Amino acid sequence: METTIACLTPPGKAAIATLAVRGPLAWEITRQLFVPRKGTLPEAPPAGRYWFGKLGTDQADDVILAVKPTWLELHCHGGVEVVRMIEELYVERGAVGVSWRQFWGDPIVEMLTRAPTVRTAPSCSIRSTPGMRLDPRSAWTRCAALKN
Numbered sequence: 001m002e003t004t005i006a007c008l009t010p011p012g013k014a015a016i017a018t019l020a021v022r023g024p025l026a027w028e029i030t031r032q033l034f035v036p037r038k039g040t041l042p043e044a045p046p047a048g049r050y051w052f053g054k055l056g057t058d059q060a061d062d063v064i065l066a067v068k069p070t071w072l073e074l075h076c077h078g079g080v081e082v083v084r085m086i087e088e089l090y091v092e093r094g095a096v097g098v099s100w101r102q103f104w105g106d107p108i109v110e111m112l113t114r115a116p117t118v119r120t121a122p123s124c125s126i127r128s129t130p131g132m133r134l135d136p137r138s139a140w141t142r143c144a145a146l147k148n
Contacts, residue, residue, distance in 0.1 A: 003029065003095040006103035007083050014078030019086055020103055021095065022071035029093045030072055033057070034065055045072065055086060 003023030036053035054060035
């Protein structure tokens with residue numbers, strides 16, 4: 001498994017951007033680049049924890065680092081250059097930059113992003129009523145049928 005980094009928010013000028021990092025080097029690279037405002041980062045990432053600090057080398061940005069169950073999230077300033085700087089820092093240390101679609105790797109999400117109309121996306125979603133058992137395969141079947 002490779003270590004990947006992806007920007008989860010749309011490109012452009014925004015107040016905040018969210019990047020996600022996962023893989024075997026994710027925590028090691030983050031510990032090299034991130035300095036918490038208080039204390040130090042632990043040896044292993046505890047899910048559910050978050051820190052405020054600086055991420056970067058020569059130029060550092062204020063970042064909130066959040067540990068999710070299987071990935072890390074970096075919440076930084078949303079400018080294109082800041083996002084590019086962070087992605088490049090991770091790539092220089094062995095991560096691979098991927099799109100948010102590749103990061104999630106979910107075929108239903110992929111289908112929804114290519115839905116040709118506003119009407120198609122809701123028909124692909126998994127709907128439920130109280131007491132109804134959800135079957136994700138049926139949602140996938142509906143999406144696949146709409147694609148063809």
